[in-house]
Amino acid sequence: MKVDEAIRTEKITDVSELKEIARKLRVDIIKMTNAAGSGHPGGSLSSADIVAVLYFNILNHKPKNPKWEDRDVFILSKGHCCPVVYSAMARSGYFPIEELLTLRKLGSRLQGHPHCRDLNGIEASTGSLGQGLSIAIGAALGIRLDKRKSRVYCLMGDGEQQEGQIWEAAMSATHYKLDNLCGIVDRNRLQIDGFTKDVMDYEPLEEKYRSFGWNVITIDGHDISALIKAFNRAKRVKGKPTVIIADTIKGKGISFMENVAVWHGQAPNDEQMKKALNDLGEH
Amino acid sequence: MFWDRKKEETFKKKPEIKPELKIIKEKILEKRPELVIKKPLKIKEVEGKYNPTLNENLFGEVEKAKTRDGFGEALVKLGGINEKVVVLSADLAHSVRTMWFQQKFPERFFQVGIAEANMTGVAAGLARMGKIPFMATFGVFATGRNWDQVRMSIAYPKMNVKICASHTGVFSVGADGASHQSTEDITLMRVLPNMTVIIPCDKLETYKATFATAEIFGPVYLRFGREGMPVVTTEETPFKVGRAETFREGDDVSIIACGPMVYEALVASKKLEKEGIDARVINNHTIKPMDKKTIVKAARETGAIVTAEEHQVLGGMGSSVAEALSNDNPVPIKMIGIYNRFGESGNFKDLQKALGLTSDNIVKTVKEVLRSH
Numbered sequence: 239m240k241v242d243e244a245i246r247t248e249k250i251t252d253v254s255e256l257k258e259i260a261r262k263l264r265v266d267i268i269k270m271t272n273a274a275g276s277g278h279p280g281g282s283l284s285s286a287d288i289v290a291v292l293y294f295n296i297l298n299h300k301p302k303n304p305k306w307e308d309r310d311v312f313i314l315s316k317g318h319c320c321p322v323v324y325s326a327m328a329r330s331g332y333f334p335i336e337e338l339l340t341l342r343k344l345g346s347r348l349q350g351h352p353h354c355r356d357l358n359g360i361e362a363s364t365g366s367l368g369q370g371l372s373i374a375i376g377a378a379l380g381i382r383l384d385k386r387k388s389r390v391y392c393l394m395g396d397g398e399q400q401e402g403q404i405w406e407a408a409m410s411a412t413h414y415k416l417d418n419l420c421g422i423v424d425r426n427r428l429q430i431d432g433f434t435k436d437v438m439d440y441e442p443l444e445e446k447y448r449s450f451g452w453n454v455i456t457i458d459g460h461d462i463s464a465l466i467k468a469f470n471r472a473k474r475v476k477g478k479p480t481v482i483i484a485d486t487i488k489g490k491g492i493s494f495m496e497n498v499a500v501w502h503g504q505a506p507n508d509e510q511m512k513k514a515l516n517d518l519g520e521h
Numbered sequence: 522m523f524w525d526r527k528k529e530e531t532f533k534k535k536p537e538i539k540p541e542l543k544i545i546k547e548k549i550l551e552k553r554p555e556l557v558i559k560k561p562l563k564i565k566e567v568e569g570k571y572n573p574t575l576n577e578n579l580f581g582e583v584e585k586a587k588t589r590d591g592f593g594e595a596l597v598k599l600g601g602i603n604e605k606v607v608v609l610s611a612d613l614a615h616s617v618r619t620m621w622f623q624q625k626f627p628e629r630f631f632q633v634g635i636a637e638a639n640m641t642g643v644a645a646g647l648a649r650m651g652k653i654p655f656m657a658t659f660g661v662f663a664t665g666r667n668w669d670q671v672r673m674s675i676a677y678p679k680m681n682v683k684i685c686a687s688h689t690g691v692f693s694v695g696a697d698g699a700s701h702q703s704t705e706d707i708t709l710m711r712v713l714p715n716m717t718v719i720i721p722c723d724k725l726e727t728y729k730a731t732f733a734t735a736e737i738f739g740p741v742y743l744r745f746g747r748e749g750m751p752v753v754t755t756e757e758t759p760f761k762v763g764r765a766e767t768f769r770e771g772d773d774v775s776i777i778a779c780g781p782m783v784y785e786a787l788v789a790s791k792k793l794e795k796e797g798i799d800a801r802v803i804n805n806h807t808i809k810p811m812d813k814k815t816i817v818k819a820a821r822e823t824g825a826i827v828t829a830e831e832h833q834v835l836g837g838m839g840s841s842v843a844e845a846l847s848n849d850n851p852v853p854i855k856m857i858g859i860y861n862r863f864g865e866s867g868n869f870k871d872l873q874k875a876l877g878l879t880s881d882n883i884v885k886t887v888k889e890v891l892r893s894h
Contacts, residue, residue, distance in 0.1 A: 353677070363677045365673065366672075369638075372646065373646040375643050377647070379643065380652050383607070409636070413634075
């Protein structure tokens, strides 16, 4: 893989620049999963714009000082989509971009599902679905106890909404009036066994969160400006947590992966990678 | 000295060795000479064999106290000393005595309702932000209901969370029946990498252990109970995580116990004295990391072991003793505990008897293990 130079680490506000970053994250996802021979490209691709906006515009973080006390906390509850987060971390300066190709290999810090004891900047070890929101709530409570201004972001899958723990957590976030917490649901409507509506319909999702007392914002999860606007609106909400429900396409950006369930957990072979990179305008 | 002083004189007399016991011992030496003590077998005088720091009323009118009270009192004290200490409850603050902390430090107390999975994750998040969370509920709900959450959110990332379980075993919640009798929790917790597992033997030791957990960085499982249990130790009794304490010296057999079975083991040792058997009694309060040195030494010097726990024998404390010895110093071991069955409703005494968690059963088992050589 011919790696790109690391993108600058200060906050990026230019939408076309963020779009280009999201494209690069997608390129990385394809190359990483191809090199690993396994992994989860589908949900990583659907989250690429969300993660690009978070890491390059929204989060207050210092990639060279991951344990900076006043950082915002980002928790990837859908741990299998770590390729997109690893890519965003490498490209914002947490670790060398070359290391991305070690994904899922023995001795690598880039575990198949993220592990916070291996890689600085990962806040929680995830992979067993439904647990990230609870951890985010604990972090939000801890931050409030310390009277700090940091915010906590938790990216969840939509299939993950089927886990009961999500709703235990949803209840407690409003009970504790956690306005420093922002959940994001990547609603790509596919899970391993097929369409979420067929496997176990979690809809109406907005109404569920609203009835649990959350502020709910629904947006197009591939619209960079809409994402920025939603995250900033969430910051202004007082007395309750916000969830951004981001409508996305699983496998977004790769013609043959879009809306195809099998690409949830299958890596592209060399030929498929070539085609995928071509779709992304990478030659 | 804590035993009945009136009877002290009788202990100074050398106990008689029963002829059948002599035969047993000779057989031991014949069959497995490498496993048993090399020095000539003799039954020593009992005087001075018990750890002098133990409760002096141990074999008389022994006081009873609730281990959960030791936990609750220690938490309040800890809260005053270390402001990083936070406490989480899943609707059982009164039962597990975290309400005392809640009354004193309401801002550091987090009630999550009847939602143990969520409590486990919230504790992990608080730990990630530098807090020292103590999450407390009944044993079955602290370890089983939320096992995957403990594994993923606490043990694997080595979060500094203290998982505190009250109402464990069968003695605590006898009448409630099997649903509430936590008899698998030691196994469930000790199998997890990064986890420290501590089972104090009485209220005072629970107090000391609660304090000690805050000194350890990383996940700890602390197991205690509800009912008033005999106070075995005193303030002077040493307690160090990872170091088993020998409560009675002895050469013939070692009884390795934890939790409320330590008291039963001591009572058994007294009964065994009368039969001329000199039993070592070890309070093996830290199941993980286990004090292999003391356990191996006991095996080497006494040649036979009986373990006693208020828990399933599969994967429990006795199993961990057997694992520790299987490589270095295998000796005959018999385990007292619950054998592959669930508990049932019953009062403490009836259940104790039905499940064989008594000093009498320890006595019987000691004789069996000596015979099995």
